[in-house]
Amino acid sequence: MSSPYVESYAVDGTELVSIGEASTKIKSVLKMLGIPSDLIRRAAVVAYEAEMNLVIHGGGGEMELEVWPECIKISAVDTGPGIPDIGKAMTEGFSTAPEKIREMGFGAGMGLPNIKRNSDGFELLSEVGKGTTLRSEILLQKT
Amino acid sequence: MKLSKIREILQAEVLVGEGLLDSIEVDAGYASDLMSDVLAFASPGVLLLTGLTNIQIFRTAQMLDLQTIIFVRGKMPGEDLLQLAREVEMPILVSAMSMFEAAGRLYTGGLSPRAISRN
Numbered sequence: 001m002s003s004p005y006v007e008s009y010a011v012d013g014t015e016l017v018s019i020g021e022a023s024t025k026i027k028s029v030l031k032m033l034g035i036p037s038d039l040i041r042r043a044a045v046v047a048y049e050a051e052m053n054l055v056i057h058g059g060g061g062e063m064e065l066e067v068w069p070e071c072i073k074i075s076a077v078d079t080g081p082g083i084p085d086i087g088k089a090m091t092e093g094f095s096t097a098p099e100k101i102r103e104m105g106f107g108a109g110m111g112l113p114n115i116k117r118n119s120d121g122f123e124l125l126s127e128v129g130k131g132t133t134l135r136s137e138i139l140l141q142k143t
Numbered sequence: 144m145k146l147s148k149i150r151e152i153l154q155a156e157v158l159v160g161e162g163l164l165d166s167i168e169v170d171a172g173y174a175s176d177l178m179s180d181v182l183a184f185a186s187p188g189v190l191l192l193t194g195l196t197n198i199q200i201f202r203t204a205q206m207l208d209l210q211t212i213i214f215v216r217g218k219m220p221g222e223d224l225l226q227l228a229r230e231v232e233m234p235i236l237v238s239a240m241s242m243f244e245a246a247g248r249l250y251t252g253g254l255s256p257r258a259i260s261r262n
């Protein structure tokens with residue numbers, strides 16, 4: 001098994017205007033690697049929603065992209081407040097996003113379900129007071 | 144439908160991409176001020192009608208490979224958004240029409256909705 005292509009990105013939790021910079025880089029790396037465009041698009045949605053949550057809810061953190069011959073893995077890790085009830089957070093429509101985020105057109109509680117829908121593998125781990133880790137996997141070759 | 148035709152229908156001003164209007168074809172549109180919905184429902188290649196102008200509108204469109212953003216209600220985006228759009232040559236237009244009127248005119252003019260697919 002060959003080793004993956006790996007890149008990681010520090011995501012600043014204070015700058016709302018820079019949300020999407022890491023995802024934009026992830027998208028262009030995948031393009032450069034010649035990944036099919038429908039899969040790039042799914043990965044871009046996953047990355048962008050995850051990056052948004054990292055900044056808006058997690059106080060910033062780190063994103064990582066791994067590209068294996070058989071799959072793309074995207075993770076977002078923060079040491080923020082954590083999620084008290086994962087089941088609730090995964091429910092479409094549930095959101096604790098502040099007013100200023102809603103004014104920007106986000107905070108409808110659609111992000112996590114959208115990430116899951118665009119992933120072939122999905123994992124959300126969280127501990128209150130410790131932080132949150134989201135992992136998504138998108139298969140490159142359907143078996 | 145060519146973007147130049149869309150510009151005419153919406154009596155829109157072109158903020159980025161004047162030279163691209165005759166070379167870009169769009170056949171479907173999505174209208175919303177809720178980017179959470181755009182991210183969940185808009186298909187690639189559509190044009191986005193919206194009345195919000197913050198920089199995340201551009202990033203959302205870019206992530207989804209949307210063709211063009213048309214700001215309605217005469218809403219003007221900031222220079223930072225226009226700069227990013229210039230870099231990737233994404234046309235940006237602004238129309239004084241309401242979202243309802245803009246969507247209605249484009250629909251009547253031949254642009255279609257896309258079936259809402261949850262990817």
Ligand SMILES: Nc1ncnc2c1ncn2[C@@H]1O[C@H](COP(=O)(O)OP(=O)(O)OP(=O)(O)O)[C@@H](O)[C@H]1O
Binds near residue numbers: 057108
């Ligand atoms: N990294 C995180 N740290 C803490 N809480 C989180 C994190 N990610 C998500 N949450 C919680 O889960 C809720 C649902 O997240 P989701 O992404 O589905 O919706 P949203 O971010 O509120 O709105 P949208 O994604 O539609 O803009 C959030 O409102 C927040 O309470």
Ligand SMILES: [Mg+2]
Binds near residue numbers: 111
């Ligand atoms: Mg979210």
